[in-house]
Amino acid sequence: MKKSLIALAVLAASGAVMAQSSVTLYGVVDLGIGRVDYNPATLGVKRPNVKTQMHGNAIVNNGASRIGFRGVEDLGGGLKAGFNYEQSIDAENGAARSGYGRQANVWVEGGFGQFKMGRAFTPSYNGMEVWELLGAPGYSVVGNTYGFVGRSSARNNSQFSYKTPVFGGFSGEIGFVTKGDYHLNGKNHKIDANLIYANGPLGVGFSYNKVSKEKANYALGAKYDFGMFTLAASYNDARNHEVTDDEGNALGVNRRSGFTIGGLVKFDNVSVALDVARDTKHQNAYDSTVKYKKYTNAVVEAKYALSKRTFLYADYLRLDSTNNYGVGLRHNF
Incomplete structure (x- = not known):
C-alpha cells in the first residue's frame, strides 16, 4: 500500500512538472504562381527568357514555407526558459532548403526582460516589423528596396540579445555578434538595436545596426x-545596403536612402493595400561619385481570408523598373 502511494505521488509530481513545460510544432506552407523579372545581380535589368511558373520562396510569395518547434518551461517565480528551432523548406518538392536555417536559439526571461542566444531575428528587423504595412511579406517594397534595415537577412547568427520589459508601451532591444562569430574575416563585430513604442493602434519603431569599421544603417517608421x-510611413537610410542573389551570395554594397508611405483597407475578410518607396539617394557605399538611378518602387496586395489560418493573395511588385507578380495560397499551422 505504501509503495502504491509513493508511486502515485511520483506520478502526480511528474505530471505537475510536465504541465509547466510545452513544445509546439508550427509552420507555413506558401505556394503560388507568378513571374519574377527582378535580377538582383544587375540593377534595373530584367531576367532574360523568364516564364510564369510556380514559386515557393520568391519575392512574389507572401511568406517562406517553413517548419519549426518552439518550447517554453515555467521555472517558477516568474522565470521562464525556452527555445526555438525553425527550418526553411521547399514546398515545391518537400526538401529542406540547404543554408536556409531560420531560427535556432535559447532564451530566459522574467521581470528583468529577456536574454536570448543563437540565430534569431535582429533587433533592427523587430523594430521594422512594428511599422511595415503588410507584415514584411516576401514582396515587401521596404525590404526589397532597402533591405532589412540595410541587411540582406532578417536574422543574425551567433547573436546575444537583451530585450527590456514593456514600460507604458515602450521597449528596447539590443543585440551583439562578436568578432569571432561575425563573417568578415573575424575582424568585425556587429551591434544591432531598436526602440519601440506600441500601444493600441499606434506603432513606432526606430532601428539601428552597425558593423565595426563600417557605416551604420537605420530606419524610423510608424503605423496607425x-x-x-x-x-504607414517610414524613412530608411541603408548606408551599407547589402545586395545578394537568390541564393544569398553577396553581390555588393551600396548606399540607398528614401521614404515609404502606404495604406491598407479592410472589408470583412478582404484587404487591399498599396505601399510606395521613393529613393532620395542611391550610390556606391564607399565612393559617392558612383551614383545609380533613383527609383520609385511600389507593391499592390490583395488578400482574401478563407479562415484564421489560410488566405489567398495576389501581388504586383514594381521593383527597380522590373515587373513582378504572383497569386498564391498560404496556410499557417
Whole structure:
C-alpha cells in the first residue's frame, strides 16, 4: 500500500512538472504562381527568357514555407526558459532548403526582460516589423528596396540579445555578434538595436545596426490602425545596403536612402493595400561619385481570408523598373 502511494505521488509530481513545460510544432506552407523579372545581380535589368511558373520562396510569395518547434518551461517565480528551432523548406518538392536555417536559439526571461542566444531575428528587423504595412511579406517594397534595415537577412547568427520589459508601451532591444562569430574575416563585430513604442493602434519603431569599421544603417517608421484603414510611413537610410542573389551570395554594397508611405483597407475578410518607396539617394557605399538611378518602387496586395489560418493573395511588385507578380495560397499551422 505504501509503495502504491509513493508511486502515485511520483506520478502526480511528474505530471505537475510536465504541465509547466510545452513544445509546439508550427509552420507555413506558401505556394503560388507568378513571374519574377527582378535580377538582383544587375540593377534595373530584367531576367532574360523568364516564364510564369510556380514559386515557393520568391519575392512574389507572401511568406517562406517553413517548419519549426518552439518550447517554453515555467521555472517558477516568474522565470521562464525556452527555445526555438525553425527550418526553411521547399514546398515545391518537400526538401529542406540547404543554408536556409531560420531560427535556432535559447532564451530566459522574467521581470528583468529577456536574454536570448543563437540565430534569431535582429533587433533592427523587430523594430521594422512594428511599422511595415503588410507584415514584411516576401514582396515587401521596404525590404526589397532597402533591405532589412540595410541587411540582406532578417536574422543574425551567433547573436546575444537583451530585450527590456514593456514600460507604458515602450521597449528596447539590443543585440551583439562578436568578432569571432561575425563573417568578415573575424575582424568585425556587429551591434544591432531598436526602440519601440506600441500601444493600441499606434506603432513606432526606430532601428539601428552597425558593423565595426563600417557605416551604420537605420530606419524610423510608424503605423496607425484606424480600424478599417491602416496608414504607414517610414524613412530608411541603408548606408551599407547589402545586395545578394537568390541564393544569398553577396553581390555588393551600396548606399540607398528614401521614404515609404502606404495604406491598407479592410472589408470583412478582404484587404487591399498599396505601399510606395521613393529613393532620395542611391550610390556606391564607399565612393559617392558612383551614383545609380533613383527609383520609385511600389507593391499592390490583395488578400482574401478563407479562415484564421489560410488566405489567398495576389501581388504586383514594381521593383527597380522590373515587373513582378504572383497569386498564391498560404496556410499557417
